[in-house]
Amino acid sequence: MQEDSATARDRRLDLEADCGQCFGLCCVALPFTRSADFAIDKDAGKPCPNLRTDSRCGIHTELRQKGFTGCTVYDCFGAGQKVSQITFGGQDWRAGTGERARQMFDVFPVVRQLHELLRYLEEALTLPAAQPLHADLRHALDDTERLTRRTPEELGELDVGAHRQQVNVLLLRTSELMRAGVGRGKKKDRRGADLVGARLKGADLRGADLRGAYLIAADLTGADLRGADLIGADLRDTDLTDADLTGAFFLTQPQLNAARGSAGTKLPGSLTRPGHWSAQH
Template sequence: MSERPNLLADCGSCFGLCCVALPFAASADFAVDKKAGQPCVNLRSDSRCGIHTRLREKGFQGCTVYDCFGAGQQVSQVTFGGRDWREDPATARRMFAVFPVMRQLHELLRYVEEAAARVADGDLRRELRGALDATARLAASEPGALLELDVAGHRAGVNELLLRTSELVRAGLRKKAMERRGADLMGAKLKGADLRGANLRGALLIAADLRGADLRTADLIGADFRDADLRGADLTGALFLTQSQLDAARGDVTTVLPDSLARPAHW
C-alpha cells in the first residue's frame, strides 16, 4: 500500500466485506433480504462471489453497481493487518463497523483528487491538497479512531471545497445557471436537453430519458442514474461522475464518456 490509499477496488485483497458488512433488502436490486453482518448466501469461503458472472440474471444487480473505492482492501490489509473476520467474532464486529466509515473516506478521496486536478494553482488548490492529505491520514487511522471519527463533520468540510470547485469549473458555461440540486427527475423526458454546466448534485434521474443530452461539465456528484438512458449523451468533462453511476445506467457506443471511465460491459 502506498502512503495514499488505492481508490480502485481490489476484491482479491479483501475479505468480501461488502458481501457481509452491508445490509440489503429484496427489491429490483437484490433477490433476497440480508442483515448487516450476515454473509451473503453467494459468498464463498475464499471471499469470492459464487455467482459473480451471473449477478444480473440472478437478481443481484445492486452488487454490479457497488463501488467501495478501495475501502475493502484498505480495511482488510491495512487497518486490520490481513486478519480475516472469520478468525474471531470481536474482529468481525469491529471490521464490519469500520468498513462503512472507510468507504466514505475513500469516496471523499476520489472526489478531492479530481477536484485538485481541475483547479489551477492558488488558494483553493492548496486547500484541496490539504483536505486530500488530511483525509488520507484519517484513512490510515487505527480501528478505534475510525469508529470515533465524526465522518459526517469531515464530509461537510470537504464538501464546501468541492462546491467551490464545481462553481469555479462551471462558471461562464451558461448564460443562466441551471440549479437542479437534489431535483426529482425520475422518468423525466430530457432527450436532447442542454444540461451543460448544470448543477445536478444528488438529483434523482432514475429511468430518465437522457438520450442525446449534453451533460458536458455538469456536476453529477451523487446523482442517481439507475436505469437512466444515456444513449448518445455527451458526458465529456462531467464533474465527479463515477464508474458505479455509469454501471447503473443504460448506454451504448454513441455515449461519450470521460477518458478516465470505462464503458460498462452490459451496454
Template sequence: MRQELKADCGSCFGLCCAALPFAASADFAVNKAAGTPCTNLRTDFSCGIHARLRDSGYQGCTVYDCFGAGQQVSQVTFGGRDWRAEPDRSREMFAVFPVMRHLHELLWYVNEALALPTSRPVRAELRRALDDVRELTRADAATVTAVDVPALRGEVNVHLLRASELARAAVPGKKRNHRGADLMGARLRRADLRGANLRGALLIAADLAGADLRTADLIGADLRDADLTGADLRGALFLTQAQVNAARGDGRTQLPDTVTRPAHWTD
C-alpha cells in the first residue's frame, strides 16, 4: 500500500498546481489564489520549470507531498476526467483534492503504525481505522468534501499515539518530551533524542546535526531548514517525505527506508 501513497504526478492533472494557493515568500516567487492554475503549469499538466524550481524561487513546490492524493482524485474520484476538459467541475475537483490529501496522509501514518512490531496491542484498532479511511478515499466527491477532517484526525490520532507510546517505551533510558514545543533555532547538535516525543514540535532551523533521533515521534514536527547533517533518523516514527525535503541533510544523514534522500541535499 505504501506505493499508492506516493505521488505519481504523471497520473495527476496538476491539482496541487491549480487547487492550492501560495503567497510570495521565501518558498514562492509570486502570489497565487486557490483554484487558479500556476503560470508554470503546461497544457499537459507538467511543470515548465520542474528542473529548476529552487533556482526559480519555487522551493515550496520541492518540499510538498500529496501522499498520492493527486492521482486518486484524478483517476478514481473523477475517473480520469480533468478540470480543463470539464471546467464546470473544476471547483468540485479543487475542493476534493485538499481533503483527499488529508485522508492519504492519515493512511500513511496508520500504515506506518501497523508496521511497528510493538503495535500488536493496538493493531486491531489501527486496521479498522485503515479500512474506514480507505473507504472514504474511494467515495464520491460529495462524500469526500463532507468529511470532518479535524474530527477524523482526532479519532485516528488516539490509536497513532498509543502505537507511538508502545514503540518509544521499548527504547531504554529516559525519553525527552518536547511535544508541541517551540524549538525554533534550538541547539540540539549531537543530542540524544532516542524515543523522544517531538509531536508537533517547531524545529524550524534547529541544529540537529549529528543528533540521534532513532524511534523519536516526529508526527507533525516542523523541520523546515532544520540541520540534519549526520543525524540518525533510522526508525524515526511517522517521518514523512515532506519533512525530509524541507530539512537540510547530507550523505551522512541516516534515514528510514520509508523516505528517500532529497536531491538537493549535499553529498
C-alpha cells in the first residue's frame, strides 16, 4: 500500500525551504570558499556580508551575477525552519548567548542531512517498483523524522553518519528494484565514477547507476537518462541540453539548478525547469 497522498503532500511541504521562517542559518552556519561558486571566503559561524538584519539575502535576485552561484544551488530541504522554529523554539541566534548560537550552527548541518534523507525516503515511497520495501521505507522515514525532533543536545551527539548508512541500505535496494525494469542488457554501473568533462553526447544511460558520479562539465547533450539513479551525482555545469531524464530518480532540484539545460530537456514531473536555463539557449 502506497503512502496516503495527503500525508505525502504534508511531508513535501515540510521538506521545502521556507526562508521566512528561518534565521538565515545557511548564510551563517556554513563556510564559503572563494571559487567559481562563491565570490568570497567565509568561515563557518560568520554571517555572510550579504545577510540583512531581517535574515534575508541582500542580493538574492543577483546571486549569479555577483558571483554567488553556490547559493542558488543549495537547498536545506526545510532544515532551516525546523531548527529555527522547532529545535530552538523560534529563538534567533542573534538574541541568544554566543554558546547558544554556536549550538544552533552545529545542529543545523545535522538536521539538514536528516531532512535530505527524508527527501529520498519520501520519493522512494512514491515508486511503485519499490512496493516490496514500502513498509521498511515508512519505518525508516518515521525514525528519521523522530531524530529531527530531538533536543539540541541530543542532535549534537547524534551519529548521523551511522544513520545515513542504515537508510542507504534501503535506498540501494530501492535503486535495484527501480532499475531492474529499465532498458536492456547489462545495466551501466557508473557509481562514484569520475566523469568530469566526459563526452557522453547521446549516450544510452537508461537505468544506469550514477550514484555519487562526478559529472562536472560533462556533455550529456541528448543523453538518455530514463530510469537512472542520480542520488548524490555532481551535476555542476553538466550540459543536459535535450537530455531525457524521464523517470530518473533521487534527482533533486539543487542538482538541476547546478546544471545547464534547455527547453528540450525532459524532466521528472516533480521537478521544475531552472529559470536560468532559458537564458543559456
